[in-house]
Amino acid sequence: MSITEQAVLDELKKVANPKGGGDIVSTGLVKAASVEDGVVRFVMEIDPSDVKLMEPARAQAEALVKAMPGVDKAVGMLTAHVQTAPPELKPKPRPDPQGPQRVPGIGHIIAVASGKGGVGKSTVAANLACALAAEGRRVALLDADVYGPSQPRMLGVSGRPSSPDGKTMLPLRNHGVTLMSMGLLTNDDQAVVWRGPMLMGALQQMMTSVQWGEQDVLIVDLPPGTGDVQLTLGQKFVLDGAIIVSTPQDVALIDARKGVDMFRRMNIPIIGMIENMSTHICSNCGHEEHVFGHGGVAAEAEKLGVPLLAEVPLHLDIRMAADGGAPIIVTQPDSPQAAAFRKVAKRLVEQGVA
Secondary structure (H helix, E strand, O other): OOOOHHHHHHHHOOOEOOOOOOEOOOOOOEEEEEEEOOEEEEEEEOOHHHHHHHHHHHHHHHHHHHOOOOOOEEEEEEEOOOOOOOHHHOOOOOOOOOOOEOOOOEEEEEEEEOOOOOOOHHHHHHHHHHHHHHOOOOEEEEEOOOOOOOHHHHOOOOOOOEOOOOOOEEOEEEOOEEEEEHHHOOOOOOOOOOOHHHHHHHHHHHHHOEOOOOEEEEEEEOOOOOOHHHHHHHHHEOOOEEEEEEOOOHHHHHHHHHHHHHHHHOOOOEEEEEEOOOOEEOOOOOOEEOEOEOOHHHHHHHHHOOOEEEEOOOOHHHHHHHHOOOOHHHHOOOOHHHHHHHHHHHHHHHHOOO
């Protein structure tokens, strides 16, 4: 039996708003609901101070939906989305008790971002996490690229995270890195079709409801662009800095420039830029060829006043290692291909941000 979003909303109307005034749908608490392959997800947007008050209503709503014919699984999430004006419209800083917060147990948080897709951001994030682990750091990696999670494959992690209490999740671990990813919660061929509020709720839950343990640094692999996930991360959590990944060609640098601007608007430090697929050296003859150009990121970094952290070569071994579930920094730690990642990891440790 198929089930519709309207049927879910009608069922949710049976749950009263704990603050009065009607049910959770008519009073506007329910902001998004989706139905896919028997899995129903919905988001309740609340005031941050009402979490304890609203949790029983969320649990009741989740139970009602789960009991509906045709529903295999129901997931209800609480989110507290606060809209703020752009920085340039604020005459002065405003005290914000719901402002960026630290994640308990996490020493530092570093975002790895790109202005556009296809520049190797996730490959850089995976290798950087493993390189930091090789430096003796306690490292966690959050795959926040919700629409295209690739870290489980790159780190050779499979299986579902367990939940000992039904509220928190236990992350998985491999190559010295603790990992949580939407890819661990969905099937490989299952698309995540979510609107903004559901994305933001999922990100906040993965940041705060995962038992990360004590970690020196959390690497966040962001989706490409300047959208909801990036804004939510920067507004809700204290970031020690962002690393921008780009290939050398102009079309990638245009978007990378926008990524730098976004983080600066949120007062998040730019740790530096990484030029990926910088140069290709033929494995047969040793000829060096700049397939995507060369030096574009270095010139852009100088123009923007941020450091160039590394130039990562375009090499088949890097791709094969990632596809095989063990990044190049693990399989060939002393290779020239891994040297760039080791260089960046050492620099982050020296700067005290990892």
